[in-house]
Amino acid sequence: MFMALGERIGHVLRGAAIGVAEAVPGISGGTIALVTGVYERVIASAGHLVNAARYAASDVPRGRGWTRAGHQLRQAHWDVVIPLLIGMLPGLLIAAKTLEPLLTGYPEQTRGLFLGLVLASVLVPVSMVGKPWRRVEILALVVAAVAAFALTGLPQATLTPHPLVVLVAAAVAVCALVMPGVSGSFLLLTVGLYEPTITALNERDFGYLAIFATGMVIGLSLFVKLLQWLLEQHRRMTLAVMSGALLGSLRSLWPWQSDDRDLQAPGDNILTIAVLFLLGMAVVTAMVIAERRRLNRAARDLTEETYEISQVR
Known part of the structure; x- marks a missing residue:
């Protein structure tokens, strides 16, 4: 009990x-x-x-x-x-309550931390592909990275998000739950819906949240089975595309950029941002190492159990 x-x-x-x-x-x-x-x-x-x-x-x-x-x-x-x-x-x-003032008051430092988190998280789908990488998988990674780099360079919408946009974004973001290494909140960030969603959570904007929840239900209904099938039938290619999308999307997290997402040279707060960047990488790297150790322990236990069974027989 x-x-x-x-x-x-x-x-x-x-x-x-x-x-x-x-x-x-x-x-x-x-x-x-x-x-x-x-x-x-x-x-x-x-x-x-x-x-x-x-x-x-x-x-x-x-x-x-x-x-x-x-x-x-x-x-x-x-x-x-x-x-x-x-x-x-x-x-x-x-987390939402903690992050909103940081996003507003310290945008460059926050992006620096997120940049480290996302860069290290690329290790997850890359390592899941395994070795050796085939040419077609490398090509898929490059194409996905270029596409994501171009899409995340589009100016971020500053107007109140349209309900249909919220619906579709929520449907796509919820699918990140079935894809290790892909962050749903990062997908929202790249389309300009991260801060509105955080604000809606903190201010209990139930109208916005209802639309978002509806999108999540639609996403689960339409995409989960598809993503499960892709990971089962085309695992390496799917993971390669995911890796490229993550790499290309790093553009949107460059700390120094204009309101129109034009990249700028490093400016103020370089030391603080560098420390936060390294901290973000360290956090995700520690999680990846913990996962590998767990998998190794599970494999070792399975081997020992199989050996004991064979000895009894």
Whole structure:
């Protein structure tokens, strides 16, 4: 009983860490889920929920009942998902409250920190591709990087975001949860919706948040299965494209830039920004190392267990 309670508390803390990560550009919630060992169960549960919604929409109106939808709901790892959700909300709100004054008062220093976070997070999809890289994968990385560099150089919108833009951006950003190394909040940052979303969270703008939540539901329904399929059937190419998109998007986090996103030479606060940049790299690098150690331990334990079974036989 105490072990089960401790495990649930651990999932709540993991959820809080994922919530904080989703608010910070550069740290992927998917990466945190990987590091803490809940990634596969979260993704599997998301797939079951999408299936349940699809079966309910097709079966219930035809009088076929909830049998197939209920079966999918029972397959979800609720013992993991519910504690994670309980922890994610306060983690997200606390991070949002902390970040908004930093973004407003110290934009260059904040971008310097985020630049370090994102640059180091590229290690995740790159390392997941494995070795050796094929020419077509290198080409895909370069094309994705160039495209992302061009897109993130477009002037950021300063007007009140259109609801349709918010809807689409939320649908795309939520998919970052299933892609370790890709930050949903960073995607929002590149299209100019990061600060409006943070402000809406802090000011409890329920109209904006309702549109954003609707976009998240649409994104999960439409894209999760597709992304799962891509990672299963075209894993290396998908990860190569993700790596290139991250590298190209670093343009938007260069600390010294104009309001129109024109890059400028380094100016004031170089020392402070450099320290924050290195700090950001160190944080994500530590997470990557922790993940690799966990995977190595799991592989070693599996090998030892297999050996013991073979000895008994």
